[in-house]
Amino acid sequence: MNHPNQTDLERIRQTERRRALVRKALTYMALALWALMVLFPFYWMLLTSVKSYGSYNAERIPALFTLSPTLENYKAAFTAVPLGRYLLNTLVFTVLTTAIMAAVSILAAYAFARLEFKGKNLVFLLFLSLMMIPNELVVITNFATITGLDLRNTFAGLILPSVTSVFYIYLLKENFEQVPDELYKAARVDGTSDFKYLWKVLIPICRPTIVTIIILKIIECWNSYVWPRLVTDNPDLFLVSNGIQEIRENGFGRENIPAMMAAVVVISVPLIALFLVFRKKIMEGVSRGGMKG
Template sequence: MNARKKFRPLTWVLLILWALVVLFPFYWMVLTSIKDYGAYNAEYIPSFFTLSPTVENYVQVFTEVDLGRYLLNTVIFTVITTALMVFVTILAAFAFARMEFAGKNLLFTAFLALMMIPSELVVITNFQTITEWNMRNTFLGLILPSVTSVFYIYLLRETFAQVPDSLYYAAKVDGTSDWRYLWKVMVPICRPTVVTITILKVIECWNLYIWPSLITDDPKYYLVSNGIQEIRESGFGRANIPAMMAAVVVISIPLILLFLGYRKQIMSGVARGGTKG
């Protein structure tokens, strides 16, 4: 006990230093976003503070680039994609965890093997398929490739498997259908994991860059990731870093608030899904 008390101050010092290292990029992002364009370019040595902050960069990203529309598109894409993904994940996880059918274990093993396929290969095949179906520059083309996730199905399946079989057998004796048992018993019991995969999917959709850049070239369907690229390449030129940082701050705020509000559910859901027995 004495040894633990002896090293406790050192532990706190190391944790504080690590927190500063992690948080510094966010500080630098906000600081750059409130610097004047000319003042930023005039800095030969980077300054760690500014005496003349400005909100001009934030005004520019909403007036000279249609960032508001891109935010709306991203919200629509994120909500629909996440809802479909959670629905598909719950059904697939329940099938692998509770239902009995021929070749279930072999199929689940093959399903997990899909995680070994590089994502770049999947992007290529998805792009070819969506193009052949004439779904480029549509929300449907953006959404369809993102409605399934092997990892989330595996995570939820492991959580479903922890629910005692006796509950299932008791429900069947009472005449409860599998569909009703799933939504009235399994999902409420495993709510932390369901909330976790929902939040993680929201973050994934919000930060998606490669697929929207490939499948859309019409500004009507741009997401926020395309908007940042537009600021860099055509909105203000490659040198306007303060405007880009202002856009990144605006885009990051919803995710930061989401994580801070549901951090306990995320941690408990991941811990529960990774523990069996």
């Protein structure tokens, strides 16, 4: 039986290294192509926003760059329509909704994860079953409730239906249950209250998941369209999502695409900046949510 000599082994290693390099090169090429496909719409939006109305309409074939960028469209975005007010309304709506949702979700998740009460498992099962109800039915029910409480065209009417999330409570409950029971029992023996244990122990340990939930809720609130459009017809309460329709109809007109793109860029920048700043926390929270034990 022949054994490979040193030369043959070295040749095999070189072949394996070349194959590994080829696989890595193909992987990076695929990722680069995918990144280009994902980022191109953002580039096109930004490029269009710095083109003048005349130059944009004069292009028979859309140009991939411009030699004469202008910021007039951004000026028009804040003067032709009250875009600043839309942004302020959205900021207030997002901050209040996210803060209340975080408090409600953390307390509810802690109750299901650590407290013992009669029928807890049944209540949680019924709670999870709410995820199977179509959103359209929830919207109709919420609209009837808010209308019955005379909260249409108010911030309370905008905020209240969005302050709970079955999925976020479930995700936090799973994370809280990953913390060893011995830690909770030791804290209780030392006389630590449930609220103090939650504040001092669970929240710091599960901070990545909580940060991820908060960021996802911020994105959800910022992009909310159907409910704000349904519950308010007062322009003073318009958010940026339903304000876009107002911008298109009564601001720039349907033909002024560069000005529309400038408004969309202004609306998108906060979310993009939020993701770039907290991307590591988001990845950490998502990965932690998939771990068990």
